Amino acid sequence: xxxxxxxxxxxxxxxxxxxxxxxxxxxxxxxxxxxxxxxxxxxxxxxxxxxxxxxxxxxxxxxxxxxxxxxxxxxxxxxxxxxxxxxxxxxxxxxxxxxxxxxxxxxxxxxxxxxxxxxxxxxxxxxxxxxxxxxxxxxxxxxxxxxxxxxxxxxxxxxxxxxxxxxxxxxxxxxxxx
Numbered sequence: 596x597x598x599x600x601x602x603x604x605x606x607x608x609x610x611x612x613x614x615x616x617x618x619x620x621x622x623x624x625x626x627x628x629x630x631x632x633x634x635x636x637x638x639x640x641x642x643x644x645x646x647x648x649x650x651x652x653x654x655x656x657x658x659x660x661x662x663x664x665x666x667x668x669x670x671x672x673x674x675x676x677x678x679x680x681x682x683x684x685x686x687x688x689x690x691x692x693x694x695x696x697x698x699x700x701x702x703x704x705x706x707x708x709x710x711x712x713x714x715x716x717x718x719x720x721x722x723x724x725x726x727x728x729x730x731x732x733x734x735x736x737x738x739x740x741x742x743x744x745x746x747x748x749x750x751x752x753x754x755x756x757x758x759x760x761x762x763x764x765x766x767x768x769x770x771x772x773x
Contacts, residue, residue, distance in 0.1 A: 632719040633712075638681050639705065640723065646769050647701055648689070652750050653771075654698045659691050684708040685716075700770040706762065713763020717756045720767060724752050741772065 628637045642649035649662050659675055660667070669676035673693040680686045685707045692700040707713040721738055725731055728740035740752040749772035757764040 629723070632723060633715055635681050635685060635705075635712075635716055636719050636723065638679070639687055639703065639716075639720075646750065646752070647703070647767075650698065650701070652698050652701075652769070655696045656691075656693055656698075659698065663689075685712065700768065703767040705765040705767070707765075708762060710758060710760070710763050713758055713765060714756075716763070717754070717758075717765050720754055720765065724754065728752060 625637075627634070628643065629640065640647055645651045650659060656675060663675075663677055665677065665679075667675045668678045668688075673696070675691040675693075677689045678686070679688070685705070687703060687705040690702040691698060692702070705713070705716060707716065721731075724738075724740050728742050731738050731740045733739075736755055736757075738754040740754075742750050742752070751770055751772050753766075753768045753770075755766045757766055
């Protein structure tokens with residue numbers, strides 16, 4: 596009788612220890628930068644500071660390479676090019692054009708295999724820049740925002756939806772107003 600009791604106790608103890616689960620790895624979610632917009636804007640715009648990605652026009656190349664999260668795909672004299680994938684259906688590229696080591700133009704192209712998501716991204720970008728730079732003008736599919744205020748030198752933000760029926764393509768160009 597005692598042996599049955601000890602064996603039963605051993606079986607219960609083994610059952611208890613075998614049922615313990617490994618702690619689940621919880622992926623910590625980053626705090627949203629722009630919670631009122633699509634999550635893709637957190638990745639594309641990246642910061643409320645600067646004109647885009649925490650960078651202002653007239654910044655040197657060293658500031659750009661420190662701000663970006665990876666090495667450029669292409670480097671040339673006064674040119675830096677970066678490619679990123681947001682998810683399996685959305686990617687974007689950022690091209691920085693400099694003059695004498697001073698940022699002169701930023702060209703962002705967003706490609707999305709979901710046309711509805713692309714339309715939402717376009718609307719979110721439009722609304723974001725409307726709040727940041729009021730009084731846009733719209734002409735032939737272009738939305739243009741002009742900045743002439745404060746201590747900043749004048750610059751222009753041009754936003755275009757070049758989507759096809761099968762693929763979303765959004766172009767965002769930020770450049771100094773000449």
